[in-house]
Amino acid sequence: MSTNNYDDNYKLDNQSTGSPVHWPTNHLIPYTLHLADNSLILGHRNSEWCGHGPILEQDIALTNIALDLVGQARYLYQYAAKLINENPEATHFSFDVEAVTEDTLAYFRDNRQFKNCLLVEQPNGDWAQTVLRQFLFSAYQFPLYNALQKSTDKELAAIAEKAIKEVSYHLRWSGEWIIRMGDGTAESHHRLTQAFDELWMYTGELFIPSEEEKSLLANGISADLREVKEFWMGKVEQVFTNANLPLSHIRDQKATVFQKGGKEGKHSEWLGYILAEMQFVQRAYPGCEW
Amino acid sequence: MSEQNAQNSWPLWEVFIRSRQGLDHKHVGSLHAADAAMAIENARDVYTRRMEGVSIWVVESKHMHASNPDDAPMLYDPANDKIYRHPTFYDLPDELKHI
Numbered sequence: 001m002s003t004n005n006y007d008d009n010y011k012l013d014n015q016s017t018g019s020p021v022h023w024p025t026n027h028l029i030p031y032t033l034h035l036a037d038n039s040l041i042l043g044h045r046n047s048e049w050c051g052h053g054p055i056l057e058q059d060i061a062l063t064n065i066a067l068d069l070v071g072q073a074r075y076l077y078q079y080a081a082k083l084i085n086e087n088p089e090a091t092h093f094s095f096d097v098e099a100v101t102e103d104t105l106a107y108f109r110d111n112r113q114f115k116n117c118l119l120v121e122q123p124n125g126d127w128a129q130t131v132l133r134q135f136l137f138s139a140y141q142f143p144l145y146n147a148l149q150k151s152t153d154k155e156l157a158a159i160a161e162k163a164i165k166e167v168s169y170h171l172r173w174s175g176e177w178i179i180r181m182g183d184g185t186a187e188s189h190h191r192l193t194q195a196f197d198e199l200w201m202y203t204g205e206l207f208i209p210s211e212e213e214k215s216l217l218a219n220g221i222s223a224d225l226r227e228v229k230e231f232w233m234g235k236v237e238q239v240f241t242n243a244n245l246p247l248s249h250i251r252d253q254k255a256t257v258f259q260k261g262g263k264e265g266k267h268s269e270w271l272g273y274i275l276a277e278m279q280f281v282q283r284a285y286p287g288c289e290w
Numbered sequence: 291m292s293e294q295n296a297q298n299s300w301p302l303w304e305v306f307i308r309s310r311q312g313l314d315h316k317h318v319g320s321l322h323a324a325d326a327a328m329a330i331e332n333a334r335d336v337y338t339r340r341m342e343g344v345s346i347w348v349v350e351s352k353h354m355h356a357s358n359p360d361d362a363p364m365l366y367d368p369a370n371d372k373i374y375r376h377p378t379f380y381d382l383p384d385e386l387k388h389i
Binding site for chain 1: 323328331335339
């Protein structure tokens with residue numbers, strides 16, 4: 001990477017350039033990036049707790065989860081990079097590099113090109129907010145990877161099969177914390193309900209399929225978000241019941257105005273700050289190694 | 291309840307891990323947790339990060355009882371010179387040598 005003019009690096013082309021032969025790749029690349037971005041951004045958010053956890057064991061637990069998520073992101077970015085390098089006409093953006101790598105995708109895309117959902121970029125807040133964010137996301141990621149294990153895309157299926165064991169643990173760990181806090185002291189319950197008020201509006205987006213997801217579903221490549229939502233609703237209701245949290249918002253989906261736009265690159269202002277921290281070193285010293 | 295109090299009121303647990311090739315659980319350390327489920331998860335997070343084990347036992351430290359090191363001479367020395375307690379003073383028939 002030699003240019004300092006970031007605009008030159010991204011030629012954002014909203015028009016699909018692929019012929020029908022490239023059509024699955026046209027959508028497969030942004031879909032893979034969407035999956036990777038979710039894991040990377042949440043992994044990064046969790047890593048911000050490193051050294052700041054309320055208790056040693058939980059500091060380790062959360063940073064372990066962060067490592068799991070970043071590991072998933074790496075596999076997915078590597079796959080996306082391979083697809084981009086093999087199909088230069090199918091991509092919607094280009095980079096000023098010989099060959100795109102996982103690092104290019106993680107560190108040299110800007111805000112509008114990230115496809116993570118809004119939930120994962122929300123701030124850590126206190127322990128209750130971090131754990132609730134994890135639970136709401138893991139309850140979505142588990143059935144998602146479960147479905148992707150049967151994807152007709154062998155690479156995605158293999159990544160999902162490996163990742164689902166990690167996500168099973170994330171779901172158990174976070175679910176138990178929700179119950180502990182919800183059914184705990186007055187303070188823990190209060191903090192959890194405040195976290196709920198902060199995060200709930202971002203959960204709707206998880207189940208709205210992007211254009212890519214819809215067309216890939218026809219090929220059996222992507223996961224069906226309707227099935228994912230069914231699992232999610234059941235799991236959330238079950239845990240919230242044990243945590244003495246209100247169920248009315250789950251049952252009455254129309255009561256909430258859900259925020260969305262992350263999958264299309266329209267993010268909350270938080271992502272800008274995340275990327276500034278995460279990408280600074282690579283952008284300041286491109287290609288540096290240590 | 292302040293965080294300091296909360297940490298002090300979580301009981302201490304002793305952790306035992308069995309490695310993949312092992313037959314017995316070995317003591318690897320201790321940690322704080324609010325209950326048994328959390329203790330096992332904490333042990334998984336803290337003591338199996340580098341594939342140290344495939345099975346976890348946790349016991350609250352208050353349930354561990356240990357012998358007093360000061361009693362060691364009284365408890366263990368007398369066995370040193372009672373070799374007749376070892377099963378090594380008879381000849382095994384040939385048929386049994388490969389049990």
